[in-house]
Amino acid sequence: MSFSFAADCPAVSNLRPMKPRYSLLSRFLLLTAFAAAGTAAHAAAPRIRVLLIDGQNNHGAWPQTSQVIKTVLEQSGRFDVTISRTPPDDGRKPNYGAPQPTVEDMPAELQEAWARWRPDFSKADVVISNYNGVLWPEPVREAFEAFVREGGGFVALHAADNAFAQWEEYQxxxxxxxxxxxxxxxxxxxxxxxxxxxxxxxxxxxxxAHGKRSPVLVEIRDPEHPIVRGFPEKWLHPLDEVYYNMCGPAEHLHVIATAFSDAETGGSGKDSRSSSRSITAADALSTTCWATTCRASPAGASNTCSCAAPNGRPPARSPSPRLRPAISPPKKPCKTRRRPPPKTERVHQVALPRLRARVRAPP
Known part of the structure; x- marks a missing residue:
């Protein structure tokens, strides 16, 4: 889940104030709020033109996600959605410790494809980004900045708010x-x-950083905001990730909702009901081991990190100097070495799914 913010005047260098149309939403708020807009009272309103950009993402289900967004918005009767798909990446493994590659880093054939990709922002009222990958070419970046400068709407969907660490205006x-x-x-x-x-x-x-996917309690902080007006004060989102340790310019932010980052699922471990804090990053773990079974230590203690044992239970933990509040690129998550199972165990592992397939559930 992305943080849920609405910016009344998103600051982009040398940009004049614009209409309050830019929002960074969680996936659920985005789809729910947009779909809720499709009521009979709005039937006569002109359709909002949406340009949805995708093509690369560190989440492999991005094609299905884009189609769900398009379907939900268009079924509301209030939106016309056009998808603009970038060229693919070159298959390299993502490096979460360095800015994303540029078009110049791509093979020649992909550079030619990128030179042809020019989304037309002038035909859109709002841009939704379901994209996280190669830095857009400079002409596209300049056109997008002009679109926002002139009052265009922008929604960054989930991992899209992690894109382009080297693009200052996007940040x-x-x-x-x-x-x-x-x-x-x-x-x-x-x-x-x-x-x-x-x-x-x-x-x-x-x-x-974020913990494992789990049910998420969302608390509305500005119930009168149009995005969440009419929502319950607290409601349970079935399954999602809660981001924490997020940083950036953090200018002109207006929080409309927060979510509890549960330590039991690898989150920061602060409960807003007991400590008046949620989505906290103050004493959360460093992302040097964000993909392991690390947990935050109790208040006042040193943060610790450990890898899961083969039985799934973390071994005894000890303070790790890697988790001191210092700047260092993330290292590969630590791994527990395990000897390969005996041959007979391997056979059982292969045969088990076949046995399960023969078991019929009672009517």
Whole structure:
């Protein structure tokens, strides 16, 4: 889940104030709020032209996600959605510790394809980005900045707010992001919610983390905002990731909802019901081991990191110097070596799915 923000005036360098149409939403808020707009009262309103950009993402299901967004929005009767798909990547493994590659890093044939990709922002009222990959070419970046400058709407969907760590104007649009070399010294403070207000933490730290997918309790912080007007004060989102340790320019942010980042699922471990803090990043783990079974230590103690044992239970933990609040690129998640199982065990592992397939559920 991305943080849910609405910016009344997203600051992009030398941009004049624009209409309050830019929002960074979580996936559920995006789809629900947009679909809810398709009521009979709005039947006569002109359709909103949406340009949805995809083509690369660190989440492999992005083609299905884009189709779901397009279907939901168009079925509301209020939106016309056009998908603009970028050229593919070159198959390299993502490096979450460095800015994403540029078009110049791509093979010649892909560079030619990128030279032909020119989305027409002038035919859109709002751009939805379901994209996280190669940095857009400079002409596209300039056209997109002009689109926002002139009042165009923009929604960054989930991992799209982590894209383009090296593109300063994009960072101002999304407010905060994570991974890809982001740190508080060069990108801006981390943010969290504490005692009913947004807190910016400039302490040196690497940025970007989330726990495992799990049910998420969402708490509305501005119930009168049009995006969430009519929503319950608290509601349970079935399954999602809660980002924390996010950092960036964090300018002109207006929080409309927060979510609890549960330590039991690898989150920051702060409960807004007991400590008046949610989506906290103040004492969360460094992303040097964000993909392992690491957990935050109790308040006042040193953060610790450990890898899961073969039985799924973490071994005894000890303070790790890697988790001190310092700037360093993330290392590969630690792995527990395990000897291969005996041959007989391998046979059983292969045969088990076949046996299960023969078992019929009772009528």
């Amino acid at each position: 101002r649009m999304v407010g905060v992001g994570g991974w890809y070399g982001r740190n508080t010294r060069t990108h801006g403070p981390r943010i969290h919610w504490e005692d009913g207000r947004l807190v910016k933490d400039p302490a040196p730290h690497y940025c970007g």
